[in-house]
Structure formats: structure tokens, C-alpha cells
Amino acid sequence: MFEDPKTPRPSASLLAQRLGALDPVELRQRQIAAERALLMRGITFNVYGDAAGTEKIFPFDIIPRVIGASDWRTIERGLKQRVRALNLFIGDIYGARKIIKDGIVPESLVLSASSYLPACNGIRPPKDIFCHVVGTDLVRDRDGQFYVLEDNLRCPSGVSYVLENRQVMKRTFPQIFDQLRVRPVDLYPTKLLETLQHVGANGSPTVVVLTPGVYNSAYFEHSFLAQQMGVELVEGRDLVVRDDRVYMRTTRGFQRVDVIYRRIDDVFLDPKAFRPDSLLGVPGLVDVYRAGKVALANAPGNGVADDKVVYAYVPKMIEYYLGEKAILPNVPTYMCEDPKDLAHVVANIGDLVVKAANESGGYGMLVGPQASKAEQEDFKLKVQKNPRNYIAQPMLGLSRVPTIVDDAIEGRHVDLRPYVLYGDDIFVLPGGLTRVALRKGSCVVNSSQGGGSKDTWVLAEGDSLSPPPGPVATNGQSQSQGS
């Protein structure tokens, strides 16, 4: 938010000025009120293995992160380009594999990705869309440049917090909203529904959201999205396959389902196709999907493109499929599979962040500069034993934003997860989940590792350095009654 300790970025100056005018006690009170609102509204996530108090609110900091219109333009263009290329890549991998034949991406790499699903070979999903909902994580380095940290193409979470955080923020700082031209995020559920309907078979397809159930950590989100779209939230036990179709059990008998926004991992979707021990899924679902009689969003198997090693090839994919240079750069990445890179990683492990290819939630990683010698040695061994499974990246100077810590405001590291929908067109929600590492000095922002969130304010085009003169007319809110 700041260019240097004293100077806010131009897009954030008005906010900084406003926040500066608030007495710290008042700021703290608003923070408490916001947290209470989240609890009362039951906006929580579940913690596995925690008996009575199974739910917690996702820590929320009321100081928003502001992103100016021109920065956002770049992000939006870059994400659209990236998602387009990733979608083509997945189709290619489960189809003709031209990119492999042309020697751009090594075959061994793709086939060894644990998220590659041979069962999906030859399946063409409706409209050739594989990644309907994408959450790509971005970080901003010291230089102000945004980099792609990783892509999430399976079941990216968090968008419900984006929408709910905004509701809470509107209550918390109504005056500031009036003056800054923050772009709304409320249209996400509508766009999501359109995206899902787009891949449905007939005119008004029946769309459902498939959840593992109330004990899943993201259950709130599943239920929230179903509610906001006005569609059924189903569990595996609510669905049955019969005569090449999927049906849900209703009080009036069985009703056909056309599109499933599934929030269950690939291998739990169908015990017949993947894990026979799974009780979460629907036996026979993949056969129906293969026959084109039901659409699944996101498509099973597309995790092959968010493998952390495959990630390193995305800029090449963009060039290969689209003939364009990547607009959003990757974080420079060493692939331990490559002997030269591996040697570098082992020699410099204390300066690098090392990540396992298929872990998420901040697990299976080493933050070199913050790790003990023993941890570093331990990771060296792991990497050498299974180089395919690791990448390493230099430690970025992750941008920090002001955050309320006890009674003071301090800088904390953040990342950003914008949400992209691939339907009739590609849509990037203007905003996203800003995750913040609440522990001082930490760069790990995952909620499972003590991270919190912030509202992300993307300013409208023509965002000015000073408030617009006179009363602000925002999107009809100031229109008189009955107009």
C-alpha cells in the first residue's frame, strides 16, 4: 500500500488519510465489531479434529488492501491470457498432446504428475471448457511487479470470504466507500451461475453444487455459493446414476441434474472410477460425464496443470498456444528435476523457498531463510531423494500492507487470489482474497497456518488522487425513490 514508509501509493492515499483520522481506539472497536458480525453471521471455517468448537472465523483485518485501476488492468489481462492457455493445455494433454510432441513440455513430467488422471483421456467436456473456476495466487514484489505464485484449477476456495468481507466492510466504513470508487464484487454469484449454465446441456439446465458435507473446512463456502445462486447444495448421497443420467433424490422422486459444480476432489468423485473406499462421491458419475450427459465444473483431471512443476512451463504454454508473451510473469523457479537446478537448490537452500509439487495449504514447504539448519538439511535430503516432486523459488520481498495488530498498526505480508470464471467469455472478479500473514515477519498466509484475510478494493477506472467534488452519485444509489 505504501511506496515507502511515509508515502502511500497514489491509489491508497485517500484511504490512508481517512484511516489516519480515526482514533486508534475507534479503529480497534470497529475491528471487534467486524469480527463479531462475522461470528454472528456464522461465516466460519471448520477445523479438523477440533471437537466442540469446530468452527472458527477466518481472522479478518478491517484495513483493506487497495489496488489501482491500472494495476488491475494488467492483472485482468494477464489472468485471462493465462487461463485461456491453461485450458488449451489441459485439453491438449487429455487429447492430441501436441505440446508434448512438439517438445515444449516433457512427457515424463506430465505423466508423473500425481494430479494427472489417465481416466480422463479422450473426454471432451461441453464447449471444451475444463477450468470453469480458477483462483490464481499472485504476489507483489518490492519492485511493484505482480508475479504468479501458483494456479489453483481444482476447487479453489475463498471467494465467499471476498463477498462476505465486503458486506462487513460496507458496514464498517460506509463513509470511505462513498468516496473511493471501489468496484463491486457482488456480481460473482450471477457470473458463476451463468458460467455453469453455459456448459449445461439444454435451455435451462439444472445446476447443483456438490459438497463433501458440513464437516468439510470449506462447507460455509459451498453452502453460500449454492444459496447465492439459488441452486441445490447436494452431497454424494443425494445423487444417483441411472440410465446414463445423474439424478437427485427429492421429496417428489428423482430429478435430473445437468451441471455439477463439484467441490469434492477428483479422486473422491466416483468410487467406481477412482477410489473404491470413498463414500463421498457418486458411483458411475464419471461414466455419465464421459458420455456427455452431465457437465462437471471444474473438469476432473485438470489438476495436471496446477502441479507446481508444470507451473514453470506456463509462460511457454502461453507462447505455444496463443503466440503471445506472458503478461504476468512467473516467480523464477528452479526445477529440482533438472540436475543443474538441483545443484543450485541444494547449495543455496538457505535463500530459497522450496515447495512440494502437490501439497497445498502451506504444507510440505520450506522457507529457507526462516528455517533452522536441521530443517534445511532435512529438506535437502527430501529433494535429492525425489527431485521430481520439488521446485524452489527465490524469497520475494512480498509486499506488506498495514494491519491491525493488538493496538497498533503494523505492516504484514500479503498475497492475492483473484477469481476467474471461464464461461461464454472469461471473467475476472474485480477484487479477490487478500490473505495476510498475521505473524510478524511470516510470509505464509494460509488460513491453516495462522493467516487472515482482508478486503481487496479494486478502484474504478479514472480513480483519482483526491475525492471527486460534490455529492457522489454511485450507481443509482442516490437516485430518488420510485425512479
Add this chain to the structure above:
Amino acid sequence: MLSRVADAIYWMNRYVERAENVARFVDVNLHLALDFPEAGEQWEPLVATTGDNELFRKKYGEGHATRDNVLDFLTFDRESPNSIVSCLQLARENARSVREIISSEMWEQVNHAYLMVTEAARTKAALDTPHDFFTEVKQASHQFVGTTYLTMSHTEAWHFGRLGRLLERADKTSRILDVKYFLLLPQPSDVGTTLDALHWSALLRSASAFEMFRKKFHTITPNKVVEYLLLDRKFPRSVFYCLSKAERSLHAITGAQMGTWTNGAERELGRLNSELSYADTREILGRGLHEYIDNLQQRLNYVGQSVFETFFAMKEVDPDETRSRPPPPLSSTGLGDA
């Protein structure tokens, strides 16, 4: 709607109603104990009203139904399945599993009620001023009913909710009557005494029926109390009132004409209601109130079981059924009453 969802909405409503009823009769008993310290406090019957005597005895042993034991058992004990906190926790779990179907106001109401009781359980301060606490529980339930009425479309899901709530309420009113009747059955020497009148008033108050009863009958007699709580057509907690509205919701769900039936629940409930509508208190008391209520409760259980089998059970796929039927029009008779 999904069978699982209908089930959850039905039970969410039953549990909120159950919590309210527990609050009601505990509160009245506390008042009674304050009025008649010399008469010896009667706490055992309260446990009987919830039907959990066995669990209670296992926990505290025979003859240990003291004020504190019973209060804790019925309010904050999470091991006791019908304590207020357990009921609201279950209501909330059900609400959480159908948040996308109910209005967010309803969800917030249930969530709020649960958090309020959890907080009270933590501090235990609520039992220093129990009346305030039980009033809050009752109000939370009333607010839930009002919020539901005003924020949720009165379609199938709403009718499942109302069905659950009214079956629960009918059951609890009948239990209050059953337990209290035996307890209060006057000795010839007590008839007409202050003690007698106060006990019967307390019974009416358990069902919030005292004032309305007075308006209708003025004088309190056991017969009239039984008549009012079992058969009154206008009082919203009387068994007959609850069951006749429950029947309307059941028919609104299936679309079947009133007076006809398409499943076991409709048949049994319809038959029960016609009997109640022609019933006579003298006849009931002649046969024995306890036997009458026992029979009534068995039949209510059968209705509940049939509702489960007809709408909620996870049946095998029947190929004929996969051609989904169009929903029947909701009959207007089901609307308009909470």
C-alpha cells in the same frame, strides 16, 4: 426439494420448538417452587415431561431430582439430548446443512440463539436469574418462527418446517398435560383451595395458556383445562389446533385434497383430527386421560414415522420414478397460519 434438505428443515423446527417447550415448563416450575416452598419442590415430573427419566436416573441416581440437578440436566447438559443447549445445537447443525435453502435471517436467528445459550452455559450466571434466561430462550424461538414466517416463501420447505414444529408442539402440550394431570389430580379435600387453583394455573402457564383460558372460561377446573389444551380450535398451542394446521401443511406438500389421503401420514393424521374434532372431555376423562394421551402420542409417532418414510428416506432407485413428476400446486388452505 432434496429429501435430505426437507428432513433437516423439519428437524430444525422441531428442535427449536423443543427448546422453547423445555424453557417453558422449567420456568413455570421454578415459579411454582417459589410460591410454595412448604409444599416440597417437585422436580422429577419435569424430567418425565421430556421423556428422559432413564438417562437422568443413570446420571444422578434414584431420588436425586433436585432443583440444581434437573435445571442443569434440562438446560446446559450436552449429554442430555433434550436439554436446551442440545436442542439448539441440533437445530443449528440442521440449519447449517440447509443454509442455502432457508433465509439468512433464519440462519442468523438460530445461530444467535445457540451462541446465547452457549454463552449462558459457560458463565452459568443465567441460573441466578433463570426467569430472564428462559424468557430469552422462548423469545428466540418466537423470533425464529416470526422470521421464518416473514422471510421464507411459503412453499414446500416452509411447510415441512411448519409440519415439524406443530407435531412437536402437539406432542409437548400433550406431555405437559399428561404429567401434570397426574401430579395435580386433586385430593377431594384440596378441591377449590388456593393450592389447587394455583397448580392448575401453573399448568396453563406452561403452555402460555393462562390468560387466554381465563378469557374463555373464567373459572379454572380440571375438565376445562383438559378441554382447552387438547381440543381448543383457536388456541395455538392446543393439540387439536397444532394437528389441524399440521395436516394442512402435509396436504400442501403433497397437493392432495383435504379429506383424502395419499400416504400413511395423511391418513393417520386425518383420522386423528376427525376424532379430535368430535371428541368430548367427559368421554376422554371417563376413559382415562393418561390412556387417551398415551394413544395420541403413539399415533403421533406413527405420523412422524410415515413422514420420514414418505419424504425423507433414502429409497432405492425406482426406474418409474426417475421421470420426475411436476410439483403439485400448493393449495391455498395451507397458507396464512404460522
